[in-house]
Amino acid sequence: MTEAIASEIKLIVFQLNTKEYAIPVNQVRSIEKVEHITRVPHTDKFVKGVLNLRGVITPIIDLRSRFGLEESSYSDSTRVIIVGLNELEVGFIVDLANDVIDIPVNSIEPPPEVVGVKEAEYINGVAKVGKRLLILIDLEKILKIEERSSLQGIEG
Amino acid sequence: MPRGAGLMDMNQYLEVFIEESKEHLQACNEQLLELEKNPEDFTIVNEIFRSAHTLKGMSATMGYEDLAKLTHQMENVLDAIRNHKIKFNPEILDVVFLAVDDLEAMVQSIAEGGDGKRDVSDVVEKLLLIEKGENPSQTSAKSEVAATIADPVQKNIKSVYDEFELTVLQQSKEQGFETYEITVSLREDCLLKAARVFMVFEILEKVGEVIKSTPSVEQLEEEQFDREFTVTVISKEIKDDIQKKVMKVSEVDSVEVNLLTMEDLRQSENEPIEDKLPNNVHIPEKEIQENSESKKLEEKKAATSSSSSKQSSKTIRVNIDRLDILMNLFEELVIDRGRLEQISRDLNNQELHETVERMTRVSGDLQNIILNMRMVPVETVFNRFPRMVRQLARDLNKQINLEIIGAETELDRTVIDEIGDPLVHLIRNALDHGIETPEIRKANGKSEEGTVILKAYHSGNHVFIEIEDDGAGISREKVLAKAIKNGIVTEQSAASMSDKQVFELILASGFSTAEKISDVSGRGVGLDVVKSTIESLGGSITIDSTHGNGSIFSIQLPLTLSIISVMLTEIQKEKYAIPLSSIIETAIVKKSDILNAHNQRVIDFRGKVVPLLFLKEIFDVPVFEEEDEFYSVVIVRKGDKMAGLVVDSFIGQQEVVLKSLGNYLTNVFAISGATILGDGQVALIVDCNALIK
Structure with missing residues (x-):
């Protein structure tokens, strides 16, 4: 079984601005439709607020905004991917989340070195599946950097 | 994971054992401190002795040998103190404190799932030195007696007597009564234990007077004992007669009658009794008094000494986790209650209205009870x-x-x-x-x-x-x-x-x-x-x-962290909750009544100048509608400072469940948490303390 994990990895695929991104399935708790989000003042621009996820107050991050992409209004296909990392539970707003695939681990390549693109900071690697190019996001970096900056905010 | 019934039982006892051990150790600590202040007060030594004694009995039963060994030694020293064999001084107290520390550590270790083993030889030795240093010849005999008294596993449990009981025994002896300690053992298949106890007591009261019973009468009546109980009786009848009479009660397995001499009694209590009481008092009168007093003491003792049997008081121990689960479930209920209230308002159905109102009342009572249960x-x-x-x-x-x-x-x-x-x-x-x-x-x-x-x-x-x-x-x-x-x-x-x-x-x-x-x-x-x-x-x-x-x-x-009363307010399209505990009152203020002082908008509120805080600006609320001529103001305070929070409208007062914003959004300015409203939306709770500087 460990061998299977070592050789293959299950990914949730979602779209931002027509590009395809992926996140390991074990980091995903659930996928939700966008409900009423309550804005929280004095937070980073990409934090859209909080929503009630079955009784748990869950912060929501707009991933377009987080990656420095142009924001768009939400449509019927817009989804919130609830991800969990250690004690943190956060929702990501994405344009579309419609696929689960298994890919061989060795098909993942290190991210191309692009200087000056904000998005590149949060990428773990890229994987080519047929004609599709999946961008693997790095949850730890997306959430951790925030932690640090908010801590600095307290001290300052 | 399924567990065997036997193991469960043992675990249940273990919990009780740990809880009660902690209580006894706490009692020891408190009384020792008291003793330090009043070194002459031997009733305190007695109290400590009792706690130590019970602890010893419990730990021996549970098989914690080190614990029993140390308490035993501590008990000996205490015994020597109260019998004036060694003189009490602060150094002794230090060592006893050390011993209590060790005991606490052991109980803690057991509570954490350990075996309660600990090297206590050091302290035991110190205690031995104290004990022997003063009077080695008598103490060895003493410790033996203490051992027989304390060991609950042994068949012949002897009761421990307090001063009053001893006085009674002493004086009845002078009047020609003998003191018997009668240990009655019921048959294993005995069904009506309390009834048999009653019958035994009836017989004993005919032959003499019952001075004491171990366990206490209350515990015996509630069948809080295994098979055996000990009764101390004064009587003029001879030993064999008493035994035969008691044996007549059916389902009694065995009766053991021991004649107690004053020497036996003095060994467990060596107070100079005659000095304490005036000699020319009639016994019958005195007895009535003393009986009631000794009864009081007995009750007190029962409170500290029930080792295997539980209190007869109407309390139960509940695992704190269960209370937490109850609280969580209730929080869910409060959220749904809010939702129901909303639906009922929207539908405007009379019957639904009444039902929801009733439910609100009942759940309000329930909330009080649950919150009270969590109060410590x-x-x-x-x-x-x-x-x-x-x-x-x-x-x-x-x-x-x-x-x-x-x-x-x-x-x-x-x-x-x-x-x-x-x-x-x-x-x-x-x-x-x-x-x-x-x-x-x-x-x-x-x-x-x-x-x-x-x-x-x-x-x-x-x-x-x-x-x-x-x-x-x-x-x-x-x-x-x-x-x-x-x-x-x-x-x-x-x-x-x-x-x-x-x-x-x-x-x-x-x-x-x-x-x-x-x-x-x-x-x-x-x-x-x-x-x-x-x-x-x-x-x-x-x-x-x-x-x-x-x-x-x-x-x-x-007072409590989880459910609070708030005033729900609306600012443009957003809802904010302001804790009622910070609110003095609400007011509607005309725009023209607002004054300017040092670039700060203020109002005159009952003769006081109160600064206004526009939440719309503080929270950067997106504006959709123009404001009207009147402001809705919530006057809040922090200590003796006040401020007026300007909102668009008041929605009403509501009980809400306080929730945190989670680990990701920490320290949001002027927001202390969030709550879920009846319609499932989230409202933020305003932290008034952060707004008033």
Whole structure:
């Protein structure tokens, strides 16, 4: 079984601005439709607020905004991917989340070195599946950097 | 995971054992401190002896040998003290305290799933030395007696007698009565144990007078015993007759009658009895009195000595986790209740209205009960402080008297769990930095003994805990010098700060004003942790101090953390909840009544100038509609300061479940949490304390 994990990895695929991104399935708790989000003042621009996820107050991050992409209004296909990392539970707003695939681990390549693109900071690697190019996001970096900056905010 | 019934039973006993052991150890601690103050009072020694004795019995039954061994030795020393065989002095007390420490460590280890083993030979040896150093010949005999008395596994349990019972026995002896200790054992298949007990008692009361029974009569009536019980009787009849009479009761397995001589009794209690009582009193009169008194004592004893059997009082122990689960479930219910209320308003159906109203009332009562169940007296936190203060005072060579007031004040247990460490810190601080050494105190014209007062009391929706000392107080100059040196404040701003503001600087991180760093409280980290812990509980801390006369650290805590009453308000399209505990009242203010003072909009509220805070601006609320001519203002306060929070409209008062924003969004300005409304949406809760500076 460990061998299977070592050789293959299950990914949730979602779209931002027509590009395809992926996140390991074990980091995903659930996928939700966008409900009423309550804005929280004095937070980073990409934090859209909080929503009630079955009784748990869950912060929501707009991933377009987080990656420095142009924001768009939400449509019927817009989804919130609830991800969990250690004690943190956060929702990501994405344009579309419609696929689960298994890919061989060795098909993942290190991210191309692009200087000056904000998005590149949060990428773990890229994987080519047929004609599709999946961008693997790095949850730890997306959430951790925030932690640090908010801590600095307290001290300052 | 399924578990065998046997194991479950043992676990159940274990829990009771741990709980009760802790209680007995706490009693030991308290009484030892009491004894230190009144070394001549032998009733205290008796109390400690009883606790130790019960503990020994329990631990032997549970198979914790080290625990039993140490308590046994401790008991011997106590016994020698109360029998005047050794003279009590502070050194002995120190060793006994050490022993209690070890016992606590062992019980703790058992509570954490350990085996309760510990090397106690050191302390045991010390105790032995104390015991032998004074009177080696008599103590060996004593310890044997103690052993037979205490070992509950042994068949022949002998009762322990207190002074009153002994007096009665002594005097009846003089009147020609014999004292018998009768141990009755019921048959294993006995179904009506209480009935048999009653019959045995009836017979015994015919032959003489029942002085005492172990377990107590109440426990026997409730069948809280295994098969055996011991009754002490005075009678003029002979031993064999009594035995035969009792054997007539059916389902009695065996009856053992022991004649007790005064020597037997004196060995367990060696008080000079005759001196204590006037000699010319008639026994019958006296007996009535004493019986009632001894009964009282017996009850008291039952409260401390029920080892395998539980209290006959109407309380049960409930695992705290279960209360937490109950609370969580109830929170869910409160959310759904809010939703139902909303639906019922929308549908406007009379029957639904009534049902929902009823449900609201019932769940309101339920909420009160659940919240009350979670209330714990602060005593559970306070009771460890006398020991700590005593030890610290010795370490610091200071004389300190700790006064505790209002230990019965109740707080939610989540708060109780968190408040212990901050209090320890503040008390250490008061002892180390507050109270001066006896020499300095004397030189300053104070009594050599410093006083620390720990006080808890209710006020409104809050509980206050104050730590007051009559020590040196806080030096404004020293604090400022240090704060400026550490870059916490600038020299310019320092000059304009009020004393209170200056004192609160010592709560800033990395602050330690002691000239001499001691290992007691000068460890760099310190009071800032206290402050942040208290704030995380939704409380606040203030400091008041007079240089030379002492300081008061005052902690304000919310009664409960999970369900609060709020005023729900609307600002444009957003909803904000303002805790009712901060609100003085609400008002509608005409735009033209708003005044300007130093670029600050203010209103005249009942003769006071109150600054206005426009939440719409503070929270950057997106504007959709123009504001009208009137402002809705919520007047809130923090301490003696007030502010008017301007909102668009009031929605109403509501009970809500307080939820945190999670680990990701920490420290959002002026937001203390969130709550889920009846329609499933999230409303933010305004932190008024952060808004008023």
